[in-house]
Amino acid sequence: MGVAMGSIDLAVEPDFRLGPWLVRPSLGMACRDGAEVKLEPRVLQTLIVLVRADGRTVSRAELMRTAWGLEVGDDAIGRCIGRLRAVLAIDGVIGFETIPKIGYRLNVAGQGAETVVEEPAAVAAAPAQARRSRHYLWAGLSLLLTLSIAGTALLLTRADDAPPVAQVTPVTTDPGQEVQPAISLGGGQIAYASDRAGQGFDIWVQSLSGGTPVRLTDDPAPDLSPAWSPDGGRIAFVRVPASGPCQLFVRPVPSGPERLVASCTTFREVKPAWADADHLIFADKASAAEPARLWSVALSGADAGTLVPLTSPPAGINGDGDPTISPDGRRLAFMRHRAVGVSDVILRDLATGEERQVTADGRKLHGLEWSGDGRWLYTSSSRAGDFGLWRVDPEAKAPPLRIAPGLNQLGRIGAGGDRVAAEVRTNRSTLLRLLQGGGTEPVVPASNRLDWDPDVSRQGAVAFASDRSGMFEIWVADPGQAPSPVTQLLGPFTQSPRWAPDGRRLALVSVVDGAPGLFILDRGSGRLRRVAPDPGAEDRAPAWSRDGQRLYFASNRLEGWRIWITRPPYEQAMPISEAGWRVAKESADGRWLYMVRDGEDGLWRQPADGGQVEKVADLPSAYDNESWVVGPDGVYLIDRPGNGQARIMLLPADGGELRMVADLPDALYKSSLTLDPDGRLIIGKYLGTLVDIVDVRMGAR
Structure with missing residues (x-):
């Protein structure tokens, strides 16, 4: 036609x-x-x-x-x-x-x-x-509500015990990204961060009954994470300077001068919450080695600007975050993150300081907010396989109940009155092979989802992490074949696939039954086994030795992060480094072990059989497991000089000077750098993110 x-x-x-x-x-x-x-x-x-x-x-x-x-x-x-x-x-x-x-x-x-x-x-x-013809069915077999939003779709269902959802409408449909919604206590107004003006993220406010959004801030630095004061007359927000930790500001609504009220110690971004009219609560770390805890800061009086610790998470975990205060101001709910993607809800009585665990299944959570009447907590969680909207009983007398399953990923949420606002986002990236002359070619057929973290076996099979199925799983494309999933774990994340030299075993990292760990998948039998299990530990960054007899990985199973190795039958592991090391990879000839430190920029190496450690590169962000790869020519690294730029650098194996190999204008944050059997570089290319906000209005029960 x-x-x-x-x-x-x-x-x-x-x-x-x-x-x-x-x-x-x-x-x-x-x-x-x-x-x-x-x-x-x-x-x-x-x-x-x-x-x-x-x-x-x-x-x-x-x-x-x-x-x-x-x-x-x-x-x-x-x-x-x-x-x-x-x-x-x-x-x-x-x-x-x-x-x-x-x-x-x-x-x-x-x-x-x-x-x-x-x-x-x-x-x-x-x-x-x-x-x-199911498109004619509107009668009540199960309630499928309409969600009108340009850019994404979300199916809402109703379980027998779920509150009725009276209305779902888009709040934003503009080009750009609208993120981190916050609804005023009465439910009439919403604040959010948006880059719609084309000058970075600022705070915007609009009425949920309609009207034109009003820009509240216009600083060149990103302004994020708005939070309404209890009386709705002020908004606290976070400013992220070009360098250094974040800053907390308070500004009157609709107009008035902003005021700096606190500075973070180490964190670049936090989510503030109002404890009362004169105190804010937010997460931060006193030092990079400690878990994050919640802090309170007074806005006026003799103690104004002084940080007071509120929580004391156990050592060895990621720590506490996402505070939210009940409408009556008596209870603080927050997330305790045991590991990446492993979080639970904790409730704290602000008068007595008593804490109680509300959930204990270690799921991935994106945002936590109280309902307007204080009876429930709302969170976005992947506990059922997709990132849906869940209702949590703060008294833990009933299990969490899903009230809205998502076709796309739900992110941060806000709540107030009888409403819940949620980010709905779609991220897209693809895997490309760099060709001589500056061209690229696809490694696997592109999808409309996030493909990243690739590894190519010596036999040419491509393994990568992707959310093509709705959740992050490991996919494999054998030579000449379309990719297909080789895991169906439905956990918070499954990533870091790394081929053994024989091409029959695939190491990966995932969370199963709330416990993060290292796994080996046998391609022939399909058997997946946990490696050297240690309850409570977090394992990351698997890397095989060149002969396939040893598997290196990082773990915090002793105090601090160390490099460990395991050998067949992979039931035990032993540390080979002191505390403070995060990733280790063998050189192509097996002579050297290249390593990165925990929270410190740079690259080090030492003889594979032990010996003196020497620093060989100063590049920042090399400690990301996906940002460097060891090949016959040396170590390829991602350098990020700033302003969103990235480039690939080569540290030659013969000890030559560091040199640039290629520019990466659209590199992923975790750049998914690897090599194919012919020594050609494979990268993850960012294709874009769509983020909008929806307003879910709850009906009476």
Whole structure:
């Protein structure tokens, strides 16, 4: 089919099926499995142009002419394509392919688009057929509410004991990112951080009943994590300077001068909470070696600006964070993070200081807030496999109850009155091989999700971490084959796949039953076994010796982080370093062990059989396990000179000077650097993030 010239009149466009979706242009929506997703007119017009092209690449100029009728920037087209990917391409059936410097192409697995001609009489006469077409089912078998948000979709269900959800509406649909929502105590206003002005993140405020967002701050440094005072007259927020720890400010609403009230000691970003009208609570570390704890700071009086510790987490864990105060001001709820992705909810009586553990299953949590009446806590959690919205009983008399499962990842939340606001985000990245001459080629077919942390076996199989299935699992693409998942652990994270030299064993890190650990997957049998289990320990950064007889890893199973090794049958492990070391990797010839220290920039090495340790590079961020790789030519590292830039550097094995290999303008924060069997570099490339905020309004029970 050709693409007609001129504008597209959505009011007269017929409905059509696209993969599992029924697209209804005249109603501004797409339907699937009983749920509606609202789409902006320009997004729908872009989709229709791509559908009419019938698999042909559509140029940017053609999209402008047909969908817009005027000349627009590439960023406007890119945002529409990004919205379509986030909403319609959640399971790989539908794909929106970017053809570099040319345009876009729509791919639908196994079919094209099919026009739908609805015949009400025929539907009424064939109830069995209507039952098979789930997009006609709106009666109450299970409540599937509509979520209208440009850029992502969230299905809401209702369990028997869950509170009814009265309404779900988008708060933000603008280009850019809107994050870290905070609802005022009465539930009438929302504050959030946004980069919509194009000048970095600032604090914005708007009414939940409508109206224009108002920009509250405009400092060049990022302003984040707003928190409403109990009377709604002030907002506390965090400013992140270009260097050094974060700062806490308080500002009147809607206008007035901001005031610096505290400075963090080590943290770059925190979430503040108001204990009362004159005290803030936030998380920080007194030193890099200690776990994070909660601190209180007075805003006025003789003690103004003095930090007072509130909590004392046990040594050896990540620590406490995400404080939230009950509406009556008597109870403090917070998260205790035992390890990355392993968190529980703790309740503290502010009068007595008594603490009580509310949850004990060690799940990944994104945000914690009280309900407006103080009866419940709300959190975003992956305890059921997806990042849904959960209700937690602070008295721990009932198990956590999911009230909203998510198709995309829910992030930080805010609550007030009878409302919960949540970030809904989609992150995208892909894996690329660097070619001579500066070009790149895909390592695995691109997805609309986050692909990162790759490793390539000597036999050419690519293992990587991805959330293509909704949760982070390990995927493997054998030579000439499409990638498929090799784990289904449904934990908070599964990452760091590392091939043994024989290509039959794959080491990885995951969380199973609330316990983080190191695992080995046997590709032949599919058996997954935990390596040298130690309850309460956290293991990271697996790396095989060149002969495959030893597996190095980092662990805090003794005081501090040390390098450990384990050998077959992998039931025991022994430390080979003092405390303070975080990652170790053998050189290609087996002579050296390259290492990084915990919380200290730089790269060190020592003879593999023991001996003097020497520092060989000063580059920052090398302690990220994914930011450096050892090859025959030496050590490739990621250098981040600032301003979002990144580049690959080579430290030659022969002791030569450090030199630049390539620029990485779109490198992931964890850059997923590895080498293929031919010595070519593979990187993770960041493709973008969509973040919007939704307002979930709870009904009466």
